[in-house]
Amino acid sequence: MNRFAKLGLAAALALGLAAATGARAADEPNNDGHGLTPSRQSWSFAGPFGAFDQAQVQRGFQVFREVCAVCHSARNLSFRNLSQEGGPEFTEGQVKALAAEYQIKDGPNDAGEMFERQGRPADRFPWNYPNAEAAKATLGALPPDLSVMAKARSYSRGFPMFLLDAVIQYQEHGVDYVYALLNGYSNPKDLNHNDYFPGGKIAMAKPLTDGQVDYTDGSPKTVQQYSKDVSSFLMWMAEPKLEERKHTGFKVMAFLILFAGLLYLTKKKIWADAH
Amino acid sequence: MSGPSTFVPKSALGRWFESRLPLGGLIHSSFIVYPTPRNLNYWWTFGGILSFMLVAQIVTGIVLAMHYTPHVDYAFLSVEHIMRDVNWGWLIRYAHANGASMFFVAVYIHMFRGLYYGSYKAPREILWILGVIIYLLMMATGFMGYVLPWGQMSFWGATVITNLFSAIPLVGDAITTWLWGGYSVDNPTLNRFFSLHFLLPFMIAGVVVLHVWALHVVGQNNPDGIEVKNTERDTLSFTPYATGKDSFALVCFMIFYAWFVFYTPNFLGHADNYIEANPLSTPAHIVPEWYYLPFYAILRAVPSKLGGVTLMFSAIVVLAFLPWLDTSRVRSAKYRPMYKVFFWAFVAACIGLGYLGAQPPEGGYVIAARLLTVYYFGFFIIIMPLLGLFETPKPLPASIADAVLGKGGLAAAQH
Numbered sequence: 001m002n003r004f005a006k007l008g009l010a011a012a013l014a015l016g017l018a019a020a021t022g023a024r025a026a027d028e029p030n031n032d033g034h035g036l037t038p039s040r041q042s043w044s045f046a047g048p049f050g051a052f053d054q055a056q057v058q059r060g061f062q063v064f065r066e067v068c069a070v071c072h073s074a075r076n077l078s079f080r081n082l083s084q085e086g087g088p089e090f091t092e093g094q095v096k097a098l099a100a101e102y103q104i105k106d107g108p109n110d111a112g113e114m115f116e117r118q119g120r121p122a123d124r125f126p127w128n129y130p131n132a133e134a135a136k137a138t139l140g141a142l143p144p145d146l147s148v149m150a151k152a153r154s155y156s157r158g159f160p161m162f163l164l165d166a167v168i169q170y171q172e173h174g175v176d177y178v179y180a181l182l183n184g185y186s187n188p189k190d191l192n193h194n195d196y197f198p199g200g201k202i203a204m205a206k207p208l209t210d211g212q213v214d215y216t217d218g219s220p221k222t223v224q225q226y227s228k229d230v231s232s233f234l235m236w237m238a239e240p241k242l243e244e245r246k247h248t249g250f251k252v253m254a255f256l257i258l259f260a261g262l263l264y265l266t267k268k269k270i271w272a273d274a275h
Numbered sequence: 276m277s278g279p280s281t282f283v284p285k286s287a288l289g290r291w292f293e294s295r296l297p298l299g300g301l302i303h304s305s306f307i308v309y310p311t312p313r314n315l316n317y318w319w320t321f322g323g324i325l326s327f328m329l330v331a332q333i334v335t336g337i338v339l340a341m342h343y344t345p346h347v348d349y350a351f352l353s354v355e356h357i358m359r360d361v362n363w364g365w366l367i368r369y370a371h372a373n374g375a376s377m378f379f380v381a382v383y384i385h386m387f388r389g390l391y392y393g394s395y396k397a398p399r400e401i402l403w404i405l406g407v408i409i410y411l412l413m414m415a416t417g418f419m420g421y422v423l424p425w426g427q428m429s430f431w432g433a434t435v436i437t438n439l440f441s442a443i444p445l446v447g448d449a450i451t452t453w454l455w456g457g458y459s460v461d462n463p464t465l466n467r468f469f470s471l472h473f474l475l476p477f478m479i480a481g482v483v484v485l486h487v488w489a490l491h492v493v494g495q496n497n498p499d500g501i502e503v504k505n506t507e508r509d510t511l512s513f514t515p516y517a518t519g520k521d522s523f524a525l526v527c528f529m530i531f532y533a534w535f536v537f538y539t540p541n542f543l544g545h546a547d548n549y550i551e552a553n554p555l556s557t558p559a560h561i562v563p564e565w566y567y568l569p570f571y572a573i574l575r576a577v578p579s580k581l582g583g584v585t586l587m588f589s590a591i592v593v594l595a596f597l598p599w600l601d602t603s604r605v606r607s608a609k610y611r612p613m614y615k616v617f618f619w620a621f622v623a624a625c626i627g628l629g630y631l632g633a634q635p636p637e638g639g640y641v642i643a644a645r646l647l648t649v650y651y652f653g654f655f656i657i658i659m660p661l662l663g664l665f666e667t668p669k670p671l672p673a674s675i676a677d678a679v680l681g682k683g684g685l686a687a688a689q690h
Contacts, residue, residue, distance in 0.1 A: 048538055075352070076352070076355045076359065081359070144550070145551075147355065148355065148549045151541060151546065151549045152546055152547070152549035152550045153546055154546035159630075165539070165542065166534075166535070166539050166542045169538050169539055171539050171541060171542060173546070174546060198559070238549075239358075240359055241358065241359070241365040244365075245365060245366070245369075245537055245540070246537065246538070248366065248537065249533065249536070249537025249538055250537075252533050252537060253530065253533060253534075253537070256526055256529055256530045256533060257530060259526050260523065260526040260527055260530060263519075263522050263523040263526055264523050266519055266522075266523075267519040267520050267522075267523045270515045270516060270519040271516065271519070271520070274313060274511055274516060
């Protein structure tokens with residue numbers, strides 16, 4: 001059993017002992033099975049000039065690595081991504097050192113054998129389980145891959161908000177849902193109860209408790225802070241080119257609007273004698 | 276409208292080439308001197324916008340095909356590979372995915388414009404029917420394209436739609452198995468959908484050539500729906516007038532397009548499609564792309580499967596018969612006070628059906644969908660034939676020039 005499984009066991013024990021904070025007994029999940037509607041959070045990466053809060057995404061990675069990754073995979077994440085622009089932006093040295101902490105299964109070599117070697121930045125972030133069957137056998141259910149989780153969940157905004165969302169550029173439905181879910185364990189007696197999960201019962205028992213992850217930058221060690229940070233990290237992992245996209249978008253928009261203005265004047269001049 | 280080209284190249288080499296293949300003359304007569312009615316409004320710029328969208332989809336699509344893997348084990352991952360590791364891959368993929376929606380936005384405006392101004396009426400029947408064929412091909416292309424990322428909606432959408440064919444009596448199941456290449460949507464299905472998704476846009480391009488050809492034979496319809504009587508007075512040359520106006524409209528449309536690509540790229544998609552296809556887990560609601568929703572609502576409005584499928588396909592096929600269903604001698608709704616009301620009610624019904632297509636098929640939603648379905652078909656097969664007999668149209672202007680310039684337009688046009 002590797003150290004991540006041990007850590008997971010420790011986390012589970014800690015969870016069992018922890019007193020639930022932020023209980024929301026007043027907000028009973030509704031009975032139609034959809035769960036409560038998440039509330040909108042303020043995110044640094046929202047809006048046309050949105051960008052990731054580097055320190056937050058770094059903390060989020062710490063939570064992800066120490067808590068989420070115990071069970072969940074992130075098969076689209078490579079170590080090298082962690083030093084790319086527009087994300088946690090760890091230094092290349094840090095990423096190299098981080099990757100080296102992991103043993104990666106490689107092969108087959110010239111003898112036809114699989115072997116383990118030290119991780120490299122080019123490696124994918126390894127999963128704690130060799131395959132889905134093994135994860136299911138240990139955990140009882142298959143934890144979904146988290147690579148694009150922040151885009152793979154949503155909630156209904158109803159009419160007319162679902163139309164207005166395109167105008168106000170609200171697209172953080174997924175992150176808001178994840179954040180709400182991580183804060184939605186309102187029943188200290190039932191750690192699988194979640195206000196925001198459809199049906200109110202979630203296979204993932206309350207994963208975060210206060211003080212569980214040791215932040216070194218003085219940020220509060222609370223479930224709320226952890227979930228905010230890790231949600232932010234999940235958004236980056238789901239959309240690592242988000243900043244580049246919005247930067248490029250501004251340039252494209254500025255160009256197109258200017259171009260449209262010039263074309264309008266040209267058209268006006270051409271048509272001046274036709275009416 | 277078209278006659279022998281008067282185009283004479285300036286250079287000797289040009290003249291040598293032109294006398295062997297009159298390419299310059301074709302371009303000259305089609306895109307330079309081609310006469311366009313001088314009363315065209317901005318709704319007429321969507322033909323050009325659609326040509327741009329077709330090219331944009333083909334160009335982005337060809338680049339995506341270089342990096343995509345049509346295999347059930349790799350398709351989903353290869354799309355993420357494009358998003359993360361391919362240079363500008365995120366831009367190309369988002370431009371392509373949102374481009375499909377923009378293509379449909381433009382085509383729906385184009386179609387409603389034709390419906391409002393009677394552009395399907397003689398002598399433009401073939402032009403219109405070619406348009407219906409393009410639309411059908413677009414629907415097939417869009418559907419198969421949505422399957423390729425192999426997310427949950429891809430898989431279950433494909434399952435629902437291909438299953439429709441099993442409603443055909445006797446041979447239904449055999450046809451479905453043949454479409455799938457097996458006994459369920461699986462790797463062979465994904466493979467053939469990829470192949471066809473690559474092929475169909477070029478077929479669309481071919482029909483577009485015919486569509487434009489037919490257009491250039493009969494000439495454009497116009498907001499007043501009256502034929503060009505005097506080319507000099509009633510029309511303006513394609514260049515610079517139409518090209519100038521179309522370019523401006525196109526760039527405005529590109530601003531709209533860019534908004535989605537850069538700022539809300541997943542708004543028009545479904546979150547479930549970021550979950551890899553899983554044949555063992557059915558999503559709570561299977562919802563097709565927004566541009567199919569009205570037809571999806573019609574499909575589900577009928578309690579019998581065969582009936583629903585028949586009605587859904589009829590909803591598209593009926594468009595091809597429009598030129599003969601509409602009995603009015605006046606083309607443009609501008610001069611048809613009653614048709615105008617029924618037309619806008621029809622637009623509202625289509626939007627309503629679109630909304631209902633995204634709702635669960637239960638209770639009041641189904642009743643509403645049935646009522647709107649009745650209106651959808653009633654508009655084409657009852658209202659349109661009868662209206663021509665009972666409606667009194669407003670008097671038409673004597674000519675296009677009169678409509679634009681008022682009386683005395685002759686002097687203004689010839690200054």
